Amino acid sequence: MLTATENTATTELAKPQIRELTLANGMSFPSDEELLMLILGKGTRNCPVEKLSAKVLQVINASNEDSLLQNLIEITGIGISRALTIAAVVEFGKRRFRHLKNVITRSSDLIQYLQHYTLDPVEHFITVTLNGSREILSIRTVSTGTVNKTIVHSREVFAQAVAEHASAIICCHNHPGGTCRPSKADFQSTQVLQEAALVLGIKFLDHIIISREGYFSFLENDLLEEGTKLEKLTDC
Numbered sequence: 001m002l003t004a005t006e007n008t009a010t011t012e013l014a015k016p017q018i019r020e021l022t023l024a025n026g027m028s029f030p031s032d033e034e035l036l037m038l039i040l041g042k043g044t045r046n047c048p049v050e051k052l053s054a055k056v057l058q059v060i061n062a063s064n065e066d067s068l069l070q071n072l073i074e075i076t077g078i079g080i081s082r083a084l085t086i087a088a089v090v091e092f093g094k095r096r097f098r099h100l101k102n103v104i105t106r107s108s109d110l111i112q113y114l115q116h117y118t119l120d121p122v123e124h125f126i127t128v129t130l131n132g133s134r135e136i137l138s139i140r141t142v143s144t145g146t147v148n149k150t151i152v153h154s155r156e157v158f159a160q161a162v163a164e165h166a167s168a169i170i171c172c173h174n175h176p177g178g179t180c181r182p183s184k185a186d187f188q189s190t191q192v193l194q195e196a197a198l199v200l201g202i203k204f205l206d207h208i209i210i211s212r213e214g215y216f217s218f219l220e221n222d223l224l225e226e227g228t229k230l231e232k233l234t235d236c
Contacts, residue, residue, distance in 0.1 A: 129166035
């Protein structure tokens, strides 16, 4: 049987190991329990972090949305603060990835998944990849710039689309300044990206600019080359 001192040592040793392995191998490396170990940080005197993480995972898997927080609070060693942290992480994950496999039929369908970028003080260039069934494969930030500019290269924009064997792509960036009207640089970058998409055989469906005042769609304003209409996505 472990003494209290040995038990605490076991608890404290676990986290650095997981940290080091995750840093070396990336966030996809840890198991679900190990991810929870990173969130919890440490266990208690009577329950090392490995066992506490296993208990938390069981509760998450067995709880519905309405009961999760209360069920977490009832775990010995969790408490209100940790329970709120875990529940917040679960909810955050749902919100960030609720777009996966959702069908896009028009540009405005995407705004709900991009709206949070309008609160950011710097520009972000985002790509949305889709398959031939109009389902979202991923939403990815390609680059982050300054308060009024972000630099993107075609190879970076299309890298994920090529890796995912995407049929189509929609690009988006935010204007922190307020107006969503396109600049001269926005027109130029859109033209370059359309040409790159043509070479790669990936449909360039739209370039959307978002701000706190609304959004601007190159497609909806008939500013894209013929043949890139979103309505033709079924032909991908």
